[in-house]
Amino acid sequence: MAVPKGKVSKARRDRRKAQSWKIATPTLVACSKCGELMVPHKVCKSCGSYNKQVVLDVE
Numbered sequence: 001m002a003v004p005k006g007k008v009s010k011a012r013r014d015r016r017k018a019q020s021w022k023i024a025t026p027t028l029v030a031c032s033k034c035g036e037l038m039v040p041h042k043v044c045k046s047c048g049s050y051n052k053q054v055v056l057d058v059e
Contacts, residue, residue, distance in 0.1 A: 028037040034047040043049070048056030 026039055029040045030036070031038050031044040031047060031049065032052050033049040034044065036044060036046040038044045038046075043055050046058065048054055048058035
């Protein structure tokens with residue numbers, strides 16, 4: 001037969017829920033072409049390159 005779930009204490013419940021509001025700072029790396037800080041694995045906003053190749057025209 002099925003066994004009912006055990007009671008989760010308030011401390012255990014709140015400890016689990018306290019992790020969701022934390023916001024991690026984004027990881028930034030230097031662009032290999034222009035040296036500007038950018039998010040990894042995304043197109044650089046300043047020069048429009050990705051993996052040392054120009055992907056977008058940036059004016």
